[in-house]
Amino acid sequence: MVETGRTGGGRASTMKDVAEAAGVGVGTVSRVLSGKGQVSTATRERVLAAVRAMDFRPSALGRGLKLQRTNNIGLIVADIANNFYGEFAEGVLSAAKALGKHVIVCASGEDPATEREYAEVLLQQRVDGVIAFPTGHNTDVWQGARRLGVNMVFVDRIVESFDVPTLMVDNIGGSRAATEYLLALGHRRIGYLGGPQALTSGQQREEGFRAAHHDAGAQVHESLVVRTRFTRDTAYASALRLIHGRPAPTALFATNNVLGEAALAAVRDSGMTVPDDISLVMFDDVPWAGLVTPPVTVVAQPARRMGVEAARLVSAPDQPAPGRPRVLPYEFVIRRSCRPWHEPDPLPGEG
Amino acid sequence: MVETGRTGGGRASTMKDVAEAAGVGVGTVSRVLSGKGQVSTATRERVLAAVRAMDFRPSALGRGLKLQRTNNIGLIVADIANNFYGEFAEGVLSAAKALGKHVIVCASGEDPATEREYAEVLLQQRVDGVIAFPTGHNTDVWQGARRLGVNMVFVDRIVESFDVPTLMVDNIGGSRAATEYLLALGHRRIGYLGGPQALTSGQQREEGFRAAHHDAGAQVHESLVVRTRFTRDTAYASALRLIHGRPAPTALFATNNVLGEAALAAVRDSGMTVPDDISLVMFDDVPWAGLVTPPVTVVAQPARRMGVEAARLVSAPDQPAPGRPRVLPYEFVIRRSCRPWHEPDPLPGEG
C-alpha cells in the first residue's frame, strides 16, 4: 500500500520528546548531543537510541536564539549566473562547509536598492557574517551591521567611509600587465572597455591601464575610453561604439568577462577578425576564453580561491583590522588573441 | 552601564527594547510591525519612531521559532560554477525574492554523502522547502523531510521509491530532436557521450537517442555509447576514447555542457575539426556555445525559467500532488557545428 503523499505538516520532534522517550531530562539530551559535560554511558546509549528512533534533528532556530549565533553567513554577489561569481560562490560554499557554516546567497544585480533589501534580510536572519561585492551605497546599513558584531568582508570594492576587511585581486597590476603587453606589441590606439567608475575595481583597472601608458610614454586616447554597465545589451552597444571610434583602435582591453564577450561579439559582427584586425585582452579566465578561436588572452582572477579566502576571513573569530585590503595575485594568461601591430605607411586610415 | 564602542559585541535591539522606549508593551510593537490588530495612530507613531531610533530589526529566529515557519528554502545543486546551475539558481533567487523567501544554497558535487549532510543541515535549519537535483540516494532523509511537512521539489531526476513534485525538461524530446537532426544529415555512426546512468535525465537522454535511431531504422553502435562522470578530466578521457572508437564516429552527441566542452577539446586536440571531420551537438545553451568556431548546435534547457518554476512550486501553499513530473520544453538551436555526411564507400545500409 502506498502512503498518501498529502502531509499537511508532521511536527518535528523536539528535545523534550526525546527526553521523555529516553526517560531523562532535556539537559541530559543536550549534553549527549553536544558532547559537553558528563553523561554515563548507559544514559547516553538510551538517549542516542531515542534520537535515532524519533529521527530527531535539533532545531537551529532554538539553538541560534539561545546562543545568539547562527553559523549562517550571507553572500551577496552581483549575478550568480556569471561564471566569475559562480566560481567565487563555489569557493565560499566549499570553505563554509569545512567550517560548519551555511550560506544564504543573494544576487544584487549591482542595484543599491536590492542590496539594501538583502542586507536588511540578512541582518534579520541574524547571520554571523556577510560577504559582499558592495555597490558602494548603503553604507549606513553596513555600518550598523558592523556595529552589531556581524563580521563583514567586502570583495572587489573599497567602500570609502568606513573600514571593513576587504579582498581583491591586484587590479592595477593585472590591468597594467595586459596593457604593457599590448603596448609592447606595438599597439598605440588601445580601446578601453570598462565598467562603472563607481566601483573600486573599475577605477583600479583604469588606473593600471593609464599607468602602463604613462610608463611607456604612450598616450591614452580618451575617445577610446568607454565605461559601461555590465548588462549584455549596453555592453554590446558600447563595444560597437568603441570599435568604430576615432582614432580606430587596433586593440581592445575589456575589464571583465561580460565586457569581453560583448567585445568579441561586436568585433565579429562588424566583420572584423581577432587578432588580425584587432587584438583583444580581457579580465576573467572564463571557460569560453580558451575555447573560442582564437583563444583569448586574459588576466585571470583566482575566483574560487577568493571565495575560499572570503569565507575564512568572515569566519575568523577575530577579524583582522581592516587597514589595507588583502590583495590576491592575478595571472596573465597569454593565448592567441593579440598580434603585433605596426603602423602602416602614413596613409590615413580608412576614410 | 550601557557599553558601546566595542566593535564585535554590539547587541541587536529587541522588541522589548523598543517597547520600553516607546512606553508600550511588546505586544503592541508586534502589532504595529505586523499590521495585524488595531493600534491607535498615536501609539503607532511612537512605536515607529522608536523602531527607527533604535535601528530595530525583528529577529527571524524568534519569529521562526514561534511561527514554526522560516521563509527560508534550501537549494541543492551539483555545482554552482556550472553555468546551467548558475542560471537555474538565478531563477530561484529572483523568484524567491518576489515571494519573500530566502535561499540557502548548497553544492553536492553529485556526491550522495554530501547531499545527505546538506539535507540534514537544511532540516535542522527548519527550511520551509527544498529544491534539489537529487543524487537518487538518501531517500530516507527526503522521505522524512516530506513527512515533516517540508515542501520539496526535485529537478531533473525522478527518485523512484516515493512521490515528490518533479520538474524537468523534455529530455527525451530534446535528445530525440538532436539525434534525428544528425540522422537526417546522413550520420550513421553517432557517438553518444552521456552522464551516469543512475540519473533520470541521463536515462531519458539515452532513451531519446535510441528512439530516434529506432524510428529511423538506424542502428546504435554500442561501442559508441559512453557514459562518464561530469568531472572535466574523466569527461575528457571518455571523449577521447569515443572519438577514437570503432567504428569511427562521424558525429558526437554530448548530453550536457561539461561533456560538450570535453568533446570539443578532445576533437581539437586530436587534430580534427568540427564540423568537417566530426559533427557536434550538445545539451545546454551555455554562453560559449555561440562564441566558439563554429558555433555549436545545442538542445537548450530553459534553465532560468526552471529555477523560477521550482521556486514557485516549492512555495506553493498546497503543493500539487506529484504524479507525473512537470515537463518544460527544450529548444533546439541549430548553429554550425554539424554538416551532412555521406558514406565514402558503399556500406551495408539498413534498407
Place this chain on the structure above:
DNA sequence: ATGAAAGCGCTAACAC
C-alpha cells in the same frame, strides 16, 4: 486599544 503572559526549542547555570 493595549498590557500581560504563555510558549516555540534550545543551552547553561544551578541544584541535588
Place this chain on the structure above:
DNA sequence: GTGTTAGCGCTTTCAT
C-alpha cells in the same frame, strides 16, 4: 551524573 529552570525574541490569546 542528572533534573530543573531561566531565558533567547517573537506572536498570539486573553484580559482589561
